[in-house]
Each structure stands twice: as structure tokens, then as C-alpha cells.
Amino acid sequence: MPHDDSDHPHALLPSDPALRVKALETLLTAKGLVDPAALDAILDTYERKVGPHLGAQAVARAWSDPAFRERLLTDATAAIGELGITGRQGEHVVAVENTPETHNMVVCTLCSCYPWPLLGIPPAWYKSDAYRARAVREPRKVLAEFGVTLPEGQAVRVWDSTAEVRYLVIPMRPEGTEGLDETALAALVSRDSMIGTGVAEAPK
Numbered sequence: 001m002p003h004d005d006s007d008h009p010h011a012l013l014p015s016d017p018a019l020r021v022k023a024l025e026t027l028l029t030a031k032g033l034v035d036p037a038a039l040d041a042i043l044d045t046y047e048r049k050v051g052p053h054l055g056a057q058a059v060a061r062a063w064s065d066p067a068f069r070e071r072l073l074t075d076a077t078a079a080i081g082e083l084g085i086t087g088r089q090g091e092h093v094v095a096v097e098n099t100p101e102t103h104n105m106v107v108c109t110l111c112s113c114y115p116w117p118l119l120g121i122p123p124a125w126y127k128s129d130a131y132r133a134r135a136v137r138e139p140r141k142v143l144a145e146f147g148v149t150l151p152e153g154q155a156v157r158v159w160d161s162t163a164e165v166r167y168l169v170i171p172m173r174p175e176g177t178e179g180l181d182e183t184a185l186a187a188l189v190s191r192d193s194m195i196g197t198g199v200a201e202a203p204k
């Protein structure tokens with residue numbers, strides 16, 4: 001699928017991005033094209049309100065509610081919408097579920113497409129050239145560097161995100177979590193486990 005590069009300024013960032021962004025914001029504000037208060041509101045949203053805790057909530061619900069899990073796998077965008085999770089870069093989400101047979105891992109080989117409404121702003125490593133190239137070429141080695149060693153019989157499936165489709169990995173529910181409620185379950189679901197570079201933690 002094609003990537004919408006106009007939506008990905010970071011793909012060609014200059015060496016001094018912070019300075020350039022500041023200059024751009026100043027110019028756009030002076031020309032009346034952006035409202036600094038609106039910009040602050042967007043930054044605040046992605047810094048404090050939107051984050052992996054939302055994705056974790058969706059995963060915990062899927063672990064607890066088989067009907068929700070089914071809806072999440074069938075139409076993730078609609079299912080997360082039930083939890084009030086919507087927004088830019090989350091218009092077409094596809095959920096992929098880890099099983100003992102298959103471990104899923106997400107990358108954007110061209111830039112950094114990422115399910116923002118579920119996971120917030122992508123970590124720097126997700127946008128790095130090294131991760132983007134190596135996740136596809138040597139996923140098991142990359143996983144090992146994240147501290148994840150999969151059983152030999154478990155296949156790794158790598159999903160390449162695009163401007164159209166963003167992926168959410170549903171990690172396997174850890175053993176010993178039978179009695180936990182959704183809040184306790186969500187606490188076991190890390191950001192990396194939903195990208196596929198981690199697994200859900202066992203309860204302490």
C-alpha cells in the first residue's frame with residue numbers, strides 16, 4: 001500500500017529539527033495559519049492523555065470478554081471505538097493476536113506509521129533506520145535485543161504498517177492471571193508488547 005509522505009515530515013527531518021520546528025511554528029503563527037493554543041492542546045493530548053494505557057485497556061478487555069475479542073479481530077477500529085478510542089492515525093486499525101504458533105511484530109519500513117490513539121507517540125527506536133530495516137530482515141535477532149526469546153516452534157510474522165493500516169498486537173495472556181480484573185490485566189500490557197517487541201508480563 002502506498003505511504004502518504006506528506007503526512008510524515010519526520011521521514012526527511014533536517015539535522016536540527018527542534019530549531020526548524022520552532023521557526024516553522026513562529027512563521028505559521030505570524031501568518032495566522034496556526035493557532036498556538038490549538039497546537040498546545042494537540043501536544044498536551046499526545047503527551048499526557050493518549051498513550052499505551054489505552055491500548056492496554058483494549059487488550060485487557062479482549063482477554064476478559066470473548067465477544068469483544070471477536071469484534072476486535074474482525075473490525076478493530078469499530079471495537080476500540082466502543083471504548084472511546086478514536087483519532088488521527090487510528091482510522092484503520094487491524095488487531096493481530098499472538099498465539100503459541102505465531103508471534104506478531106509491527107514495523108513501518110518506509111517511515112513510522114503507528115496506531116497513535118492506542119499507543120500514543122511512537123518511541124524513537126520505532127522510527128530508526130535500524131529497526132525499520134532489521135525488523136523485516138532478522139526479526140528474531142531484533143526480538144532478542146528487546147529481551148524476547150521465542151520458542152523455536154513459534155513463527156514470527158512481521159506486519160508492515162502504512163498510512164492506511166495500523167496494527168495492534170494482542171499479546172498472549174500470561175499464565176496465572178485467571179482471577180484478575182481488567183484494570184489489573186491492563187497493567188501487565190506494555191507498549192512494546194502491543195508492538196510485538198515485548199510480551200505481556202506475568203503478574204508479580
Ligand code: FE
Binds near residue numbers: 110111
Ligand atoms: Fe509510516
